[in-house]
Amino acid sequence: MTIAWYLAISALIFAIGVGGVLVRRNPLVILLCLELMLNAANLALIGFSRMWGNNDGQVFALIVMVVAACEVTVGLGVIVAMHRHRLPADVDSMRELQG
Amino acid sequence: MSYVVFFIAALGTLTGAIGVIALKDPFYSVLALVVHLVSLAVLFMLLQAEFVAAAQVVVYAGAVMVLYVFVVSYIGGQNLPGAQGPGRAGTLAAFACAGALLVELFIAVLGSGLKAIGTGGAHVAAGFGNPEAIGAFFLTKFLAPFEIASYLLLLAAVGAVTLARRRGGLESGIEEPAPRLSVAEFMRGRPYYTGTQHETLGRPESLPPSRVKEPAK
Numbered sequence: 001m002t003i004a005w006y007l008a009i010s011a012l013i014f015a016i017g018v019g020g021v022l023v024r025r026n027p028l029v030i031l032l033c034l035e036l037m038l039n040a041a042n043l044a045l046i047g048f049s050r051m052w053g054n055n056d057g058q059v060f061a062l063i064v065m066v067v068a069a070c071e072v073t074v075g076l077g078v079i080v081a082m083h084r085h086r087l088p089a090d091v092d093s094m095r096e097l098q099g
Numbered sequence: 100m101s102y103v104v105f106f107i108a109a110l111g112t113l114t115g116a117i118g119v120i121a122l123k124d125p126f127y128s129v130l131a132l133v134v135h136l137v138s139l140a141v142l143f144m145l146l147q148a149e150f151v152a153a154a155q156v157v158v159y160a161g162a163v164m165v166l167y168v169f170v171v172s173y174i175g176g177q178n179l180p181g182a183q184g185p186g187r188a189g190t191l192a193a194f195a196c197a198g199a200l201l202v203e204l205f206i207a208v209l210g211s212g213l214k215a216i217g218t219g220g221a222h223v224a225a226g227f228g229n230p231e232a233i234g235a236f237f238l239t240k241f242l243a244p245f246e247i248a249s250y251l252l253l254l255a256a257v258g259a260v261t262l263a264r265r266r267g268g269l270e271s272g273i274e275e276p277a278p279r280l281s282v283a284e285f286m287r288g289r290p291y292y293t294g295t296q297h298e299t300l301g302r303p304e305s306l307p308p309s310r311v312k313e314p315a316k
Contacts, residue, residue: 001101001102001105001145001219002216002217002218002219003215003216003217003218003219003220004208004209004216004217005105005109006142006146007208007209007216008205008208008209009109009112009113009142010208011201011204011205011208012113012116012201013112013113013116013135014200014201014204015197015198015200015201015204016113016116016117016119016120016197017116017120018196018197018200019120019193019194019196019197020119020120022193022194022196022197023120023189023190023193023194024120026125028125028128028129028167028170028171028174029119029120029125029128031167032119032125032128032129032132032167033119033120035132036116036119036132036135039135039136039139042139042151043139043142043143044208046143046146046148046151047146049146049148049228050146050147050148050220050221050223051213051215051216051218051220051221052215052220052221053220053221053222053223053227055227055228055232055233055236056236056240056241058148058150058151058228058233059233059236059237059240059241059244061148061151062150062151062154062233062237063241063244063248065151065154065155065158065159066248066251066252067248067251068159068163069158069162069163069252069255070251070252070254070255071255072163072166072167073166073255073256073258073259074255074258074259074262076166076167076170076259076263077258077259077260077261077262077263078262079170079174080170080173080174080262080263081262081263083173083174084263089174
């Protein structure tokens, strides 16, 4: 398979993730859609890494995975805190950034 | 052979991604994301990124998804009453935005004029992308990003605990006091067949009646 196929798949996944972030209201699903977009970026990075025959892109992809794990941890912490404060699981109800 | 594997894996990634945004229950969205991640690991293997594929399955599809499943079970994954989505016009506008972005990405990536994009990639040595190569990179050329990533993970862990901890218990008045069980009540004993499976299942038919003590009336 040529690299262009992988990049096309990556672009499709990214667009699906963007559509999910725009459409869905549940913060959990929005976090999942962010994961989709980060994974699309990872696929493009690894595709380009294979294209140049260079390992740097794979290292970059691993760092992206670390950042994604951090984002998930903090995001899920925020969602649990929302649940503790009896807020509905709806991003529209989060209008104030005070603890 | 690699064509077949590629198309199966690509179909899996796209199906999983669509499932994430289309399924109503967040729990099923998480499961669809697991399908997506495992298929994506197959694509990584096809691109000879062995270590990244392994890390993807172990860290992402394993640990991070278990965290998601725990949180979905904890908050109940309730569907929102009323505000389910931005309405028909909003949905159309959102997908129009996503489609425009897709066209833009296709133009940017596929129309970039990179000659090597139509090939299968450069010729690589045998050890390309295995753990040894990646580990050597992390300890030599990319040592600073590696250390910064470890500090980032530490900060995220501390931040998550700070965000999600209980602040002095739940709000008063919501939590009912626990029922008190006195010692005398505990020592009084139970009638036969209560507190065991007999209570729900009824008296066993298979036991001969002579060997079963009748409960005290």
